[in-house]
Amino acid sequence: MSTNVPDSMIEGPPRGATAAAPPRRQWQATDGGALTRLWQKISLARQMASYRFSSYIFCHLWFLKLAFTVLRRVRPISIFGKLVVLTKMSDVREVLGRFDDFTLGEVIEPGMPWGAFLMTVDWSEQHARERGLLQSVVKREADPQIIRKAVADECRERIAAAANGRIDMVAELAEPAVIRIAADYFGVAPLKNDKRRMARATRNLAGIIMVNPPVGSKPWIDSRDDMVALTQQLLEQIAVVKSAIGASHQNELPDNLLTRLTALLHAGGTPKWFDEDWIRRYLTGLVATGLATVVRGTSQMVDQLVARPDALKEAQLLAAALDDAEAHERRLTSSASEIERRSVAERVARSRNALTHYIYEALRFRPMLPLLVRDCPRETIIANGTGRVRIVLAGARVLAAPLAAMFDPDAFPQPWRFDPQRPLESYIHFGDGERRCFGRYVAENALMEMVRALLRLPGLARASGAEGQIRYEGPAPYSFVLTFNKQTIGTRER
Numbered sequence: 241m242s243t244n245v246p247d248s249m250i251e252g253p254p255r256g257a258t259a260a261a262p263p264r265r266q267w268q269a270t271d272g273g274a275l276t277r278l279w280q281k282i283s284l285a286r287q288m289a290s291y292r293f294s295s296y297i298f299c300h301l302w303f304l305k306l307a308f309t310v311l312r313r314v315r316p317i318s319i320f321g322k323l324v325v326l327t328k329m330s331d332v333r334e335v336l337g338r339f340d341d342f343t344l345g346e347v348i349e350p351g352m353p354w355g356a357f358l359m360t361v362d363w364s365e366q367h368a369r370e371r372g373l374l375q376s377v378v379k380r381e382a383d384p385q386i387i388r389k390a391v392a393d394e395c396r397e398r399i400a401a402a403a404n405g406r407i408d409m410v411a412e413l414a415e416p417a418v419i420r421i422a423a424d425y426f427g428v429a430p431l432k433n434d435k436r437r438m439a440r441a442t443r444n445l446a447g448i449i450m451v452n453p454p455v456g457s458k459p460w461i462d463s464r465d466d467m468v469a470l471t472q473q474l475l476e477q478i479a480v481v482k483s484a485i486g487a488s489h490q491n492e493l494p495d496n497l498l499t500r501l502t503a504l505l506h507a508g509g510t511p512k513w514f515d516e517d518w519i520r521r522y523l524t525g526l527v528a529t530g531l532a533t534v535v536r537g538t539s540q541m542v543d544q545l546v547a548r549p550d551a552l553k554e555a556q557l558l559a560a561a562l563d564d565a566e567a568h569e570r571r572l573t574s575s576a577s578e579i580e581r582r583s584v585a586e587r588v589a590r591s592r593n594a595l596t597h598y599i600y601e602a603l604r605f606r607p608m609l610p611l612l613v614r615d616c617p618r619e620t621i622i623a624n625g626t627g628r629v630r631i632v633l634a635g636a637r638v639l640a641a642p643l644a645a646m647f648d649p650d651a652f653p654q655p656w657r658f659d660p661q662r663p664l665e666s667y668i669h670f671g672d673g674e675r676r677c678f679g680r681y682v683a684e685n686a687l688m689e690m691v692r693a694l695l696r697l698p699g700l701a702r703a704s705g706a707e708g709q710i711r712y713e714g715p716a717p718y719s720f721v722l723t724f725n726k727q728t729i730g731t732r733e734r
């Protein structure tokens with residue numbers, strides 16, 4: 241075991257503990273041990289039931305929607321003991337925007353046992369520094385293209401291979417696509433070169449951030465195993481890249497986040513806290529926050545589109561218009577005038593924007609992250625100057641739910657109506673304030689390419705029965721089967 245693996249990820253006695261001689265068997269001890277084990281089993285079963293219930297509530301949102309609607313009418317900022325529940329968009333934005341007054345580190349830390357990562361940093365200056373460093377290796381123009389190409393290529397291959405007009409959009413499309421993003425863009429190869437293992441690991445890693453499983457349960461043990469394997473692999477990958485850079489072979493390395501960060505470290509002049517362990521922790525963080533989240537977002541969004549045949553048809557027309565506009569752009573020759581170029585680029589941007597409205601609106605009915613949580617370290621006030629102002633005591637936990645905010649009629653008039661004309665700035669799928677989603681550019685491009693690939697399929701619909709519903713492992717989807725008309729596909733493919 242490498243010394244860089246955090247203690248919290250290792251099962252068994254803590255480091256430094258000496259092996260004690262095995263105790264002599266005595267009937268009382270055996271009896272006590274059996275009782276203790278029985279008690280532990282009962283306690284674990286109780287915690288697992290609560291974990292399954294929380295995962296259900298987090299995935300099937302009818303209960304939360306109902307509860308938020310009632311609370312918004314009765315008491316928009318409701319306080320139940322130490323739990324504060326917000327139901328208005330402006331209050332949710334206020335809490336997410338007050339970085340120092342509403343902290344995240346302690347809430348999220350149990351879900352990130354591989355070590356400190358952006359989300360566990362509650363010191364605003366340090367958070368800004370670390371976020372800035374990560375941002376500095378992102379290429380604003382080139383990276384979205386890399387992501388789009390990786391996802392579009394993977395989707396095309398997967399759809400061509402889909403037999404009998406059926407595709408499991410989680411296992412056969414979205415998971416392979418995000419594993420490709422991990423390999424091509426993050427620079428994190430599939431665990432042990434096994435894409436299925438990697439898919440399971442991404443589910444486990446994201447799962448423990450969203451709903452923490454009980455210590456000692458199977459999902460907890462699986463996620464620890466995957467984290468140890470990922471840590472080992474990353475340390476090896478970083479060492480290989482480091483030695484290639486040291487031997488001036490950087491040009492032969494693939495251009496990805498791992499290479500860029502290692503090169504930055506090698507170049508020197510960087511802060512003391514930025515070291516190899518930081519690269520390992522942050523790449524693990526990106527794998528945990530940036531892969532199964534995209535799978536969950538895409539499947540929940542597609543689920544809501546196929547539930548609305550009219551909206552689905554309109555989205556299919558927009559996807560076809562975007563395909564046409566991009567094909568036109570590719571056909572432009574060097575003799576094309578600047579005016580023509582600009583007009584085609586505007587057409588592409590307009591079609592993309594129109595389709596984004598459908599993606600955001602569909603996702604509003606089943607957001608990827610329906611709940612966000614904050615701790616309140618000091619007594620404070622929320623919604624000051626309004627009729628709903630409340631004092632929040634030190635030690636309170638605040639539920640600032642995007643799901644509640646995006647059904648607030650003040651921000652979304654007639655919230656139960658599917659309306660793809662709403663302004664994109666109204667949505668808070670990607671959070672707000674300094675902790676807004678770092679990977680939004682990855683998520684938006686991946687979601688767009690995946691949904692386009694599916695919308696091209698004629699007769700797209702959900703499969704009948706349970707297969708045609710999203711099935712979850714904890715909070716992470718593992719299956720969602722769609723059907724389409726295979727016979728006519730050849731004529732519509734790009």
Ligand code: HEM
Nearest residue numbers: 358359529530533537608669670671675677678679682683
């Ligand atoms: C549909 C996909 C995604 C959605 C809906 C989403 C949503 C969010 C939200 C709501 C937050 C704020 C959390 C909070 O305030 O507590 C967040 C933070 C974050 N997201 Fe995403 N995310 C997605 C995909 C991604 C991807 C692809 C990556 C990485 C490439 C990523 C990386 C992060 C990181 C690092 C943070 C923490 C930012 C910070 O603390 O400064 N996310 N995301």
